[in-house]
Amino acid sequence: GNSVTQMEGPVTLSEEAFLTINCTYTATGYPSLFWYVQYPGEGLQLLLKATKADDKGSNKGFEATYRKETTSFHLEKGSVQVSDSAVYFCALRVPSGGSNYKLTFGKGTLLTVNP
């Protein structure tokens, strides 16, 4: 089956620190990979995505590269801000021959950035 493993939080950083949140996956087929962010009291927002090996997704200073050889999609940001404090979910979806709707999520990583 499909599964996503992401690093357990919480992660606490100081402003302007470098961020890495690890995400590895197991999938049958060739998944599309996503990072979603959930700010306190809000729904999920798509942060970035990649649909094939070696693709790099990027948005708002965040980046993640689809690494098929290591089955990974680690999230990075060079300099975090207090406003980046949120829960980050790694997710995958495997398009099948028919329709495959299901997103498989990791457990989420809580990031807290202190001034």
Add this chain to the structure above:
Amino acid sequence: DTEVTQTPKHLVMGMTNKKSLKCEQHMGHRAMYWYKQKAKKPPELMFVYSYEKLSINESVPSRFSPECPNSSLLNLHLHALQPEDSALYLCASSQDGRGDTQYFGPGTRLTVL
């Protein structure tokens, strides 16, 4: 525009009440989803509608009843809920069943007393 809207933002209901959650999107998406999210957990898929027809029911209790009146609207009717049903209910949409990206609404925070 990638906006999915949900109303109400908050809902408190008793176990004997009947209430409805509403979701709307105007992106021309033909697949819509209901998710349930408990605190500190990832969202769990409940229902999927594709081209206004129910495609997936993830063994959800019958006290939750989804409805898709048209391609832009998705409702979730609630009746005789239990306190353990208290959660954040998220709606999402994607272009179609093969659409890669699901876009989520802000959610309805439901409390069952």
